[in-house]
Amino acid sequence: MADAPPPDDVWLEQSRMNGMLIGSITWGIFFQLTAQCLVSLNRSRGGRMYQIPMGRKLALNAYVISTFLLATVGFACNARYTQEIWIDRRGPGISPTILIQAEFDFWINRLAIDCYYVMGWIMDVLLLHRAFVVWNYNPLVVMLMSSLYVSTVGTSIAVMVFAQRHAIFSHLGVQLAYLSLSVSTNIVFTLLVAGRLFAIRNRIRDTLGAEYSSTFSSVASTLVESSSLYSFFGIIFIVSFALQSNVQNLIFLAISHIQGIAQLLIILRVADGREFDRRAATLTAAGHSNSIAFTPPTQVDIMRRSSPGEAVDIHELATPRENRRGRRISDERDAGKRGSFLSVDSRHRKAESSEDWSGTGASTSHTERTEHV
Structure with missing residues (x-):
């Protein structure tokens, strides 16, 4: 037992292995939601509430497929790296602890990290688009969300550069900055969009009644629930990473899958036709909050819509x-x-x-x- 590693190293190995298992579970959930989204987006018109425009359908299909491919490549690379840690490269004087700490020395692990970062860029683009639509491209919202996005992409590129220099992942301060910006972007998006939807709900409830405002409450609740999933695990990951605790290994291999799951829940709403589009944002823009009105048809409309020979009262x-x-x-x-x-x-x-x-x-x-x- 003299060759047994110290307790901290055992905990490092255990956390890494358990993190890989958690990552496997989250990838399975991500795979299932991806299949559901593709089926919902591409089913016939008779099986849906409304017909999605072709341009939007192609964009959503490209988003779902690209994020799934990146997540799958990253997950496969992590699985291969896990095999090398405990089986292929393990030998006398080479323990899994040493291989885990030198994770950036393996190109396959660097490829996994790069795939997950690019996946994060694509998912953040969806967040930006939804925020812009709900706020009707308000200049302040566009500037705020764009600044957060550019900062997130810049810090992730910096992490990739340091990874090529075989740095120690847990000692990278820029990695902590990237995690903080990524979670902050998600939280700011949730606050902006949910706040906007609840405000519109109150206006419609005061104008038309509570029965017409339930859709906005449902959309806002879904956004809050899906975004809080990623924010919760992201905050735990940031705290554990800042404290250099091995708890980060339990979340690190699953955090990108969790973010993807949160986004796919929104895609499912879009596929089912339960979304907030730009027309609603335009109707409820500032200064036109009372412009929503449902008026009965006039005599001109009736004469236009009635077919020849049809009696209309x-x-x-x-x-x-x-x-x-x-x-x-x-x-x-x-x-x-x-x-x-x-x-x-x-x-x-x-x-x-x-x-x-x-x-x-x-x-x-x-x-x-x-x-x-």
Whole structure:
């Protein structure tokens, strides 16, 4: 037992192996969601709530396929590197601890890290696009999110450069900066988009009622839930990395898969037609919050939409003002009919009464004459 490594090294090996197992589980979930997204995006029109535009469908398919390929290559490289640590390169004087600490000395491990970083770039582009759409390309939001994105890409490139110089991964301060920027981008995106959606929900609820605002609450809840998944594990990873704790090994091989899972949950909403598009953002932009109105069709719209030979009740589908005016005219007509009926009836009764009076007078005179005789 004299050759046994110290306890800290054993914990390093255990955390690395368990991290690989967790990464395998998260990759399996990522694979399942990828398949669901591809099926939902490419199913026939009859099986969906609405038809996705072709340009958006191609972009989403390219996103799903590219992120899955990058995640798969990175996962395969990590699996191969794990095999080299415990089987292929292990020997006298070469323990798994030494191989784990010198992870940047293996090109296959550097390839895995590069794949996950490029995957992160693509996923952050989706975040930027969603934030821009929800905020209707507000200049301040565009500047803020673009600055975070450029900073994230720059720090990740710096990590790649240091990796080529065989640096120790856990000692890279730029890696900590990259992790902080990546998680910050996700948190800022969640706050901006969820806050915007809840604000729009309140406006619509005050204007149209609660039944029309439930969609915005559902979309915001999904964004918060999916983004909080990555933010939670990202914060744990940042703290453990800053403290140089081996807990980081439990999350490091799964963190990119978790981020991809969070994004695919949003893609599934888009595929099902439950999303917030730019038209809604335009209608609810600042200064036009009260412009949303659902008005009944006018007579012109009815005449346009009605097919030849089709009977259309204009008064039944007219605007409220026209309905009120139509009802008023109808009431006046009814009143006129009732008035004319009453006048005819009164004249008829007068004629009958005059006949009665004349008949009574004649009989009275005849009686008087008879009595006189």
